[in-house]
Amino acid sequence: MDHLTALWARLRLTPQRQAAVDAGAVLTVGLLVLAFGFGGMMTDVGWVSVPQWWHAVLLLAGCALMLVKFRAPGVVLLAGAVVFAADLLIGGSIGVMLVLIDLIYTLALVGSATALRRLISMVAVTVGLLTILGWLLLQGPRGAVFLGLQSFAVLGTPLWWGRSVRQQRELAELAQVRAEDHIHLAQLRHEETARDEREQMARDLHDAVAGHLSAIALRTEAALVADPAPAERETLSSVRSFSLEALTEMRTMIELLRGTEPQRAPSRLSDRAARERLVGEHGATISCPDLPALSTSVDQTGYRILQEALTNATKHGQGPAAITVTLEEGTLRIEVSNAVAQVVPAPDGGAHQHLPPHQGSGLGLAIMTERARAVGGELSAGPHEDRWRVLTQLPVSTAGPGQEGR
Template sequence: MRRGAAEALGYAAFTIVAAALGFVGLWSLFSVLPEPVSPWWSLLTGLPACTLVVFRSRAPLALLGVALALFLIDLLTVGGVVTLIVVLDLLYAATVAASPSRRRGILVGIAVAVAGMTAAALTRVDDFRVGILIGLQLGALAGMDYWYATSVAQAHELVALHRERAEEAARQAVRERGEVVRREREQMARELHDVVAGDVSAIAIRAEAALSVDGPPESDRAALRAVRDSSLQAHEALRSMIAVLRNGDGDVAARGRDALPGLVAEARRRGLRVTVDDSLPQGIPSPVDHAVTRIVQESLANCARHAAGADVDVVLSAGSEGDVHVRVDSRGGAAVTTPPIQGNGWGLDLLRERARALGGRLEAGPDGDGWSVRATLPAQVPA
């Protein structure tokens, strides 16, 4: 709009200067007036034509029709040049904005208009070569304007076509990547089902079979029950993971702090002496709540593996700035006098990654004669 207004002011200034210099009568051949008139009469058609340029981006084709009407009036009277310039300007704008089929219609209109002007000129001149020359000039002006506008419009269409193809290629890449991921998930699900789930089921079955035999002492029976229960829980978790991998519905359902009593009870069945101090408020974000539960779960599992019979203190609290603190301390247990069961260390690494993903941190290491896990998580999940 600002550019159109500036151009309209320029055209208006040119119209006034042309009138002041008497730069009119260019089309006196077509004039129907009995005698020449004052050049200032050209302002009656020139200035209204200039205002059309301001709104050319809204309806260029309709404004082109209005400009042609003003040009025709100017042609038959004063013979100014500004209306012709405005017609060419709006012809360019209308051609650039038009569809390919409409551009063909504009070309037909140009041909008809030039032919009409040429025929009118031939009826008013004695030498037909002058009429042909006028037709060629008008055709060259309109034709060059139309050709340049068509080139610009086709360039815009090519850019849009390439953009559409690029977007389609990107969508196709996403679909192919999704298909690859789906096949990999299905393969992982088959392997988990065929290999791991079967072995875990076998552990539970053998533990149950051992429990059905009379003779083992109560301490061994308690260990066998713990093995059986843990195997059944692991088998259920594997089934959930297999279902997620096959269906692609997202993560295995994460558990919040409402699962802590069950985790503590399971840890106690495995020989740990666990105390819990949970002073966290309700309503913390679900990702943080799930992360707290996973940290406690992994910490208790590590204690059961590396420090059987240890005293474990679980403390969940809120910091002064609203952040969440998790502390799991273990003391004593079998790890003090016997070699610990070796693990791969992935559990703590995954917990550190989970904490970092939420904008927090997790530290784990020896603490006196025991082990301590400390985590700080933000109260609000980063966007």
């Protein structure tokens, strides 16, 4: 049974297929009824005497109309009513009556609202007139009830059925629209919440972190004006440079959080000046070819990973870090390595001791790994030949027009 239901659904997959299947089914039933000799089923004797095969001709005409019932249901129903009236004159047949029932149902289901109102009025008037006609012809209420119920069964039942299915379909469509509206409202609320959170983060960064960075820059500048010792001047200059750079980056981040176009684009690995400035601030050495214009995501990710790796090397490593950047076979490879332990003689003159490096929280490595994975790359960090190495491999795609960033 399930297989038959699935086959029937596939056969009626489109409106054109549905019309063809319905027409074929009505034609088959109508011809079988005629073949068994049930020709004039509406009246015993037709008002026009013609051969019985005329029922088959009118049935074929009605089924041909059913093939285009979805294109112009109103016009097709009028033509079907003419065919039904002609068939009724020669005695009527079950097949042509099924054609009329199907066309009424189709108009009630897919017709315009105006056409549906007109159909309801016409059916009501027709059923009323036939009821009165039954009273007059059969001379009594029994004839009126009989002909009224018979006409309502033929005309009113498909109209009621089609209208009911139409209403259920409209209710389902309204429910779907309402569900989509709820989803849209939920998305708007989510976006509004995220926007409020970004605004709050921007305010916090501006009021707290940016304020502290500004204070550091001002105090170090004041200390530099006081003519400190050369060693102190170098340290204070580095602190002031770092604080100003961090303040600039912070302002860019605040503008991005507020949804405005930043006046300064984030630093990029392909920017030679920014790359050399970063390496010089940490006293590292770098081997890097001239990089082409990379995609913005990979370019900025590479710079941020290099920045975090150098920060970790400065905090936890020993001696200057060595950086090697290569670009080959569609992969950007960034390697940052530094010594992780200082070798000192043992107090008793015995074997050398390796002082362990300062242990961090591991948050920096987690952030670098997430950045690499976000652009489809990978990152590994750990001991390598008596040094600590951070190795990053990022997939490279040449930046298209308008993607290089500012």
